[in-house]
Amino acid sequence: MSELTETESLAAPIADTLDNPVQGIDQAAGNFSYKMDYEFDAGTGLSEATVRYISSVKKEAPWILEFRLNALKQFFAKPMPTHWATKDLENINFDKIRYYLSSGQKPKRTWDEVPDDIKKTFERLGIPEQERKFLAGVEAQFDSEAAYSNIKDLVAKQGVIFANSTEALREHPEIFRKFFGKVIPTGDNKFSALNSAVFSGGSFIYVPKGVKVAHPLQAYFRINAENFGQFERTLIIADEGAELTYMEGCTAPKFSTSTLHSAVVELVALKGAKIQYITVQNWANNVFNLVTKRGVAHEEAEIKWIDCNIGSRLTMKYPGVVLKGRKARGEVISIALANDGQHQDTGAKMIHAADETTSNIVAKSISVGQGRSTYRGVVHIPKHLKGCKNNTECDALLINTNSRTDTYPAITVRGDANSVQHEASVSKVSEEQIFYMQQRGLTEGQAMSLSVNGFVNDLASQFPMEYSVELKRLIDLEMEGSVG
């Protein structure tokens, strides 16, 4: 690790060789993709005019517009991945989706129109009054600019750039253009193409060489409304030896009339850098949450995804790490809770592309009532590599007899100089366990909650305190309704 002063680190150039961080890596190895028949199957709700409108509202440079238009073509060209994923995707009505909400538009909903169960949940989670209104879509903007500026100013002193995507692409194209859309190419999947065409909001962060950001940066609604958009785009670059923790989301249910959320998050950890990315999300029951998240870890770098998915109608999300440099480390820790009418299709991808790279996946899912959780994972270690290690653990907990869980681990390890460990378990909360807890005075619902919290405890304890407390309350709420 170099000892740079702040000014030096600011001025430090980014190595030219990093222009395309995933060049030469066969990322398709990690894709859930199959032969495509190039049928034009997308709806007509989204047009070139929409994309041009978004780009002009944002006063974007021509290359960004071009990027968007190209993405739109790819989105239209790509079929739905229903040959491996759920047919429920076919129920997304692209015609009815609003792709961009300009800041001038005011929400039309009043507080009285917000459903009671949503209000009750806000109450129980202890969400402050003002934030409740924003979350419920009653107010467009949550006024916390002051707090945001403070964080920005604080980290700016270390040379950190922390801005929303629009601002960053406009003001720092020299840094972000190099990496933008490189970790996750536009055509990675249908939804990354969609995001690339209509993205709006999300954070762009650059941490200079050797800078360790002491406090986690948050992309909360507490920063700005745009971060909570439907199609946010996040790009984080940690330069050599830099360290950063980033948190997004909120355990309160996001009550929204929009039914599609499709984000793209790209992380780049240069030599010896560490990025930890924490997500806690609780979507309303009508939302399709289709997110592409991937990071590239260079030599001795480390990328860790901590991902917690609750709610939504369908979530498809497989955070990945491309282990590009020798001794790079990748980790995915994930918790998914599927209640009635929900399908959590989550997992992880680890693409080993250098010697002595290690990856660790720990996924826990809870299926409640008729909820369904699916673990889908890819671990790819090609034959020519040596000294690579992967550990995969998937544990599923079923609460009711009609709950469902599936596991699709795809582990490809070639050659004999690498090691892999895979463990999977499915357990049920037994009648004896519940009776035991009830005999101590806990109601059936409290007993269920306690079992579920116990099941995820080792993972939840890795979350920052405020998130793990909110997660516990949220599990309590989810479990309350699960017993008859």
Place this chain on the structure above:
Amino acid sequence: MSQLEIKDLHVSIGEKKIVKGLTLTVRSGEVHAIMGPNGTGKSTLAKAVAGHPSFTITSGDVLLDGKSILAMQPDERARAGLFLAFQYPSEIPGVSIANFIRAAVQARLGEGAELDASSYYKRLYSKMDLLKMDRKFTSRAINDGFSGGEKKRCEILQMAMLEPKIAMMDETDSGLDIDALRIVADGVNALRSTNLGVLMITHYQRLLGYIVPDHVHVMWDGRIVKSGDKDLALELEAKGYDWVKNELVPA
């Protein structure tokens, strides 16, 4: 002053009749022992009284302080003051002893009342000292990977913390070596008071050498066939269950 009254209780599992008309009253300050061979319905009795959903009470009644508890959920019975020390306590992975007992204590407080954490831990530690338990024990997941002795001590710790009116102890001595047995028995003896009634279920007389009962009942085929004082246990030990079968059971 509390009392548990079991009145002409009949319990079935499915079609099978297990407890066939059992009557017994346990008052605060008393220690009763129920002895009998395996399969005679001792554990069924305890679980049915606690409200286990697998057992059906076909007739009779169970009253706690004069009020029938049969319509109550297991957790309501527990909060009313009934405790069952399990023969095979369940493991709850990821839930520490401290958090589990805390949730149980919290469940006894009124709506909106919050348990004071520092006084809770103070009390927990003093009870653990009483039971000669290492404080490191509290952070272990409840019963997960515990030895037989640890499980039973953990049951007694919960009993100490929850301060029931009536405690039923199901085969508390099973699976214990002599040292563990002594520690558990010392714990129970330390909890004996005028405020606690105890119903001990045991196969062997061994435990009764450490926890001396006021009353001993011999159970056979779902009924109590003989009651007496602590000497009955010794007599039973000397004569064996054949004596019960041949002389005590009405033909």
